[in-house]
Amino acid sequence: MRLKTNTTDVLIIGAGASGLMCAATAGYRGRKVWVLDHAPKAAAKIRISGGGKCNFTNQVVTPNEFICQNPHFVKSALARYQPQDFIDLVDRHGLEYEERELGKLFCCHRAGDLIHILKTECDWAGVTLQLKTSVKSIAKLTPKTPDEAAFRIETNECFIECQSLVIATGALSFPKLKASNFGYQVAEQFGLRQVPVRPGLVPLTLKGKWRDFCQKLSGIALDVKISTYNEQTEKSFEEALLFTHQGISGPGVLQISNYWQPGQAIEINLLPNVDVLAELMQLKQSNASLIRWLQQFWTKKFTQAWLEMYPIATKLADLPNEEIERFAQQITHWILYPSDTAGYDKAEVTLGGVDTDEVSSKNFEVKNVPGLYFIGEVLDVTGHLGGYNFQWAWSSGFAAGQTV
Structure with missing residues (x-):
């Protein structure tokens, strides 16, 4: 059977925290956005984090709370989308949350409330979310104009051509939640340097x-x-x-x-x-x-x-x-x-990942591959415990979403 070919402006692989934030941000800019994930549910890691209540940010977030081979890399995104920006977002949706020790903010009831907010934002922004979909291959095209597709992705259901491709696949922690090394494979395909990975917050x-x-x-x-x-x-x-x-x-x-x-x-x-x-x-x-x-x-x-x-x-x-x-x-x-x-079964995050020198700190586009972006945990950026890794997801997703 011949697979159908679909087109979209932006294709995001990974329906986690950074991917959904990027999708909504780009969708509100009028971009046609499609999000794929091989898991049966979106944002599974949000659902189980913080004992099911998700420590979604911290009152005070500075670059000092992050581990990265280039300590300056995180500054731009964190400055452009701060904890208060995300707090304003969840306030608009009426999320009930509480502050705990050291400025940590948690959902009062369940993390599913936060996932509902992110999915609602994506709905309002016109984003297409497709789960249980695996990516078989990614091919780089040679567009003659900015309006032409730069990538052709083969999935188990169809081909998708897009101008911007965002890798928001997360990393290796929590393999039971379908975590995989897919993002690292894409980085390798395009010749990007990587920092060796190991379990973190473990x-x-x-x-x-x-x-x-x-x-x-x-x-x-x-x-x-x-x-x-x-x-x-x-x-x-x-x-x-x-x-x-x-x-x-x-x-x-x-x-x-x-x-x-x-x-x-x-x-x-x-x-x-x-x-x-x-x-x-x-x-x-x-x-x-x-x-x-x-x-x-x-x-x-x-x-x-x-x-x-x-x-x-x-x-x-x-x-x-x-x-x-x-x-x-x-x-x-x-x-x-x-x-x-x-090990990764018990690790909350993965240290290491795609070398941040390979991507722009302003918009997360790969310097040598126009139209390709890496955001969130797949990069060599790891926050301390306390809501910092989710803030990195929001900040990096927002920064990329403003450009893709």
């Missing part, structure tokens, strides 16, 4: 006695300061750590996972807002109970597990200062060597 796993330690404490959370070091930088975050059956997770661990490399240590201060040594010395002077003091900050279960791992005579008055100093050091500089990350 739990860390441990082996041996520390895995057993964490397993025993699974479900317990502590507010900590967690750090990692390499030759160039020290990176620290003061957020919660959660013990799991495989190792450690929680916001602080997810943040540090973006900077940790295999073989490196992480250092954890279990009482970051306490002068531990001074208070232990005070306990020694007053002959007070160490266990009672620890249980001001920790659960009984964690206190017990810690004292089993780092035994100390509970009557501090009988101990030399050196032993108390060593115990304080163990609490404030707990060193762990993770064995690995929990």
Whole structure:
């Protein structure tokens, strides 16, 4: 059977956060826009993120919250479409949302409300959304005028010719949601450099006695300061750590996972807002109970597990200062060597991707392939935890949508 050939001004591959934002923006400019996705539902990652409530942006977003080989690349898009612009959009639709710690904004009810807003915007902008459609091949054409098609895409249902082609396919995290390496394959087809990829915002796993330690404490959370070091930088975050059956997770661990490399240590201060040594010395002077003091900050279960791992005579008055100093050091500089990350199945994002030097920071068009655009997570841009990756989706999608 001969496949029909359709034409459109803009074809966007990927119906996620950046793709839908780009589609609506371009559609409102009067462009004829078509969005394809191989998944059965649009924006699946939005639906499950933030525990089903989607941390869709942050009150304060600066370039400092992003990891990219070119730290200046993110500045233009973030300046042109800011958190308040997206907040204004969801306000117009009456979305109920709440602010949580560190400026994070979440849907009050369910992330599906946000997906409904994005799809409604696309409907109003005249966008065609086609799901369960796989792309078989992409061919570059040689248009003689700007009105002629620059690309010919073969799908499992038809051919589509378009002037502008936008790759908004996301990356490798959450393979159960149909995540794939398609965007990287397109980049390779057109000869674009890529930064090696790895899981980001991901739990860390441990082996041996520390895995057993964490397993025993699974479900317990502590507010900590967690750090990692390499030759160039020290990176620290003061957020919660959660013990799991495989190792450690929680916001602080997810943040540090973006900077940790295999073989490196992480250092954890279990009482970051306490002068531990001074208070232990005070306990020694007053002959007070160490266990009672620890249980001001920790659960009984964690206190017990810690004292089993780092035994100390509970009557501090009988101990030399050196032993108390060593115990304080163990609490404030707990060193762990993770064995690995929990992989793409548990990763919220993918680090690395299409080298940002290959695309314009103003409109995300590939410098050497006119009409081809890459937006969102497929690029080598990764935000910290806290709504920054969704803000990158909105900002990059909007910037490209103004040009395609």
